[in-house]
Amino acid sequence: MIDLDDLLALVRNYNPRTNADLISRAYAYGAQMHEGQMRQSGEPYFTHPVAVAAILTEQQLDDATIVTALLHDTIEDTKSTFLEVERLFSTEIAELVDGVTKLTNLELSSAQSKQADNFRKLFMAMSRDLRVILVKLADRLHNMRTIKSMRPEKQAQKARETMEIFAPLAGRMGMQWMREELEDLAFRVINPEARNSIIRRFITLQREAGDMVHNITADIRGELDKTDIDATVYGRAKKPYSIWRKMQEKNLSFSRLSDIYGFRVICETEADCYRILGVIHHRWRAVPGRFKDYISQPKQNGYRSIHTTVAGRDGKRVEVQIRTRQMNEVAEAGVAAHWAYREGQRVKNPFAVDPQKWIASLTERLDDEDHVAFMETVKLEMYTDQVFCFTPKGDVIQLAKGATPLDFAFAIHTRIGNSCVSAKVDGIRVPLWTRLRNGQSVEIITAEGQRPQASWIDIVTTGRAKSAIRRSLREDDRSRFVRLGQELVRATFDQVGRKMTDKALRTAARMLATADEVELLSRIGAAELPARRVIEVLYPEVAPHGAEDVMQRPVVGLALDQSFRRAQCCQPLPGERIVGISYRGLGVVIHTIDCPALEEFEDQSQRWVDLHWEPGRHAPVNNASLDLTIANDAGVLGRVCSLIGEQKANIIDLTLMDRKPDFYRLLVDIDIRDVEHLHLVMTALEAESQVAQIARVRDLTRKP
Known part of the structure; x- marks a missing residue:
C-alpha cells in the first residue's frame, strides 16, 4: 500500500503548496474507518482508496479531489456520516464524497428503463460537480486493475458495465488514456481468447x-x-x-x-x-x-x-x-x-474547456426525454466521432460522424430545424438524408409553417435532433390523439350502455397507472392502449366479452360486419397512420394517411373510415416493396439478399427494372412484420456501401 509520505510526495510533485495537514488527516481518518475491512484479494480495504487517490495525482488534481478519493467509501461502507465528514473536513469535501457514494449505489447494468434512470442520475451528479465523476472513474480503473479477485460472474458484469458506460464516458471527457486502459481491462475479461x-x-x-x-x-x-x-x-x-x-x-x-x-x-x-x-x-x-x-x-x-x-x-x-x-x-x-495544479497554482491552460459549459451540452435535454430516448441520446453523444461543417457565414458547426443537413439545422437552432424544408451542400441542393463530410458548407432552407415529420427520426443521427423532433411530434399529436381517444372511449361506453364522465376517466387513469385522464385519452388515441381497457377496469361485469372475435381484429374502427384489406398502392404496415375507404359490397380498403391515392376521395367524406392498428394483434407477415439501385459487381446481389435475410425478412419476388454498366435497379417484394421491421431492413441496406439508393415503393398504378 502507498504510505502517507509517498502520497504526499506525489501531490507535492505538482503542487508544492498543497495542504499536507488536510491530506494527512484524511489519510488517518480513512485508515481508521476502514480498519479491519478486507478486499476480496485479502488486502486491507484502505489500499483501494489510497490507490484511487494516487491515480488522481497523475492528473494533477486539487487537494479536495485527492481527499475525496481517500474518503470516497467511508459514508457507504463504514460508520462515518455526511455530517461528520463535513465537520472534520469541509462542506465541499462532504458533498463530493456523498456524490461519489450515490454514484456507487447506482446499478448501471440493470434493466433498460432503470439503467436509463440511473444514467440520468449519473449525468445530473456530473452537472453539480464534475470532480465526482473523476473520482468515480479512478475508482473504476483501480477496481478493473484488481478484478481477478472477484467472482467470474461479477467480473463479467463489471467488465460489460465498464465497456458500455465508463470507458466511453472517459473518452467523451477527453481522457483517452483512461478510456483505452478501461477498454483493454474489460476486453481481457469479456474476450480473453x-x-x-x-x-x-x-x-x-x-x-x-x-x-x-x-x-x-x-x-x-x-x-x-x-x-x-x-x-x-x-x-x-x-x-x-x-x-x-x-x-x-x-x-x-x-x-x-x-x-x-x-x-x-x-x-x-x-x-x-x-x-x-x-x-x-x-x-x-x-x-x-x-x-x-x-x-x-x-x-x-x-x-x-x-x-x-x-x-x-x-x-x-x-x-x-x-x-x-x-x-x-x-x-x-x-x-x-x-x-x-502546477507549482502550487491552478494551471491556466488556454485550451482547457469550461466544465460547466461542457456538461451543460450533455444535460440540456435530461428533463424532456423518456427512458428509451434518453439512453439513445446518451449513447449517440458518447460513442460518436465528429465532423466539422460551415454555415454560409463561415461559422463552424460540430456534428457527429454520419450527420445529415437536418442534424446541421437542429445544431444551429431548434427553430431552424423544425422549419427546414431542404438544404444546399457546397451550393448544390441535396436530399435531407445526405451524409455530411468534413469541411463542407451547408445552407439550410426553411419555410414558414413547416413542422417536423415522423420520418425525420430515421434521417437524423444526433441526440439533439432526435430529441427536438420527438418533442415536436408529441406536441403536434397530443391534441389530435386526445380528441380521437375521446371518440373511441365514448363509443366503447355506449356499447355497454354506460355514460362517459370525467370522474370515470380519472378513476380509469388511476387504475391504469397513467398520469391523468388527458394522458389516458392521448394513449388511447395513439393506439398505445385499447379503449376497451377502460371498460374492463371500471365495469368488468359488462365488458364486451361476447365480441371477442371483433376485439381480436388487427384494425380498430371497423363496424362488426365490415371486412377489410390493405391497399396495394401504398401497402400500409402495422405501426403506420392509416385511414379506410369504404366500398359497397367490398368492405373497407386501408391506406396510409399520406397515400396519394386518397386525393380522388377528397370530396367523398362519407366513405372515409377513421382507423388505427390494434397493437400486438396484426398479422405476423405483411408485404412491402423496395426500389433498390445497387452496384453492378460480382456478389453484390447475393450480399443484398443476405442482408435482408439477416434481418429476418423474406424475399417473395425480385424484378430487374433497369440495367446499366455500373448500376442496376431492382424491385424487391419482401415479407415483414411491421413498419419498424421495414425500417430495420432499409437501415441495414443503406449501410451497405454497394447500395446507391433505396426507397419504399408507392405505386399508384397498382389497384387498391
Missing part, C-alpha cells in the same frame, strides 16, 4: 519486422533534426482492444490491418505543429482521407491536435498526432485539466 490472439500476433510481427516503434520514431526524429524543430517524439503499438474493434468494424484480418502503430510529436508552438506536418508529408506519402485538423476545429471537450496517417517503413501505415505541450496536457487530462 481474442486479446491473447492479438498479443501473439504482435509478438510474431515484432520478431519478423524488428522494433517498428523504435525504428519509425528514429525516422521522424531524424527528419525533424534536419529542420531544427524542437520537438519530442513518442511511439507505441495500439491497445489490443483498439485493434480488435478496427478488425470488427472493417471486417479485416490482422494481417490486412494497417496503422496499428501510433506516434505523437509534441512541440512548443502552434506554428511548429504545421511545420512538422509539412516535414512529415514531404518525407512520407499521406494516406487520402486520413487527415484531421482539430487545432483549427477543436472538439467540444477542448481536444486539439493534428492527426495524419502516412505510409511509413515498408509501406506500413502509421498514425501521427501533432500538438503543443499545452494541447497535450488537455489531451491527457481532458475536462479534468480545468482543475490541474
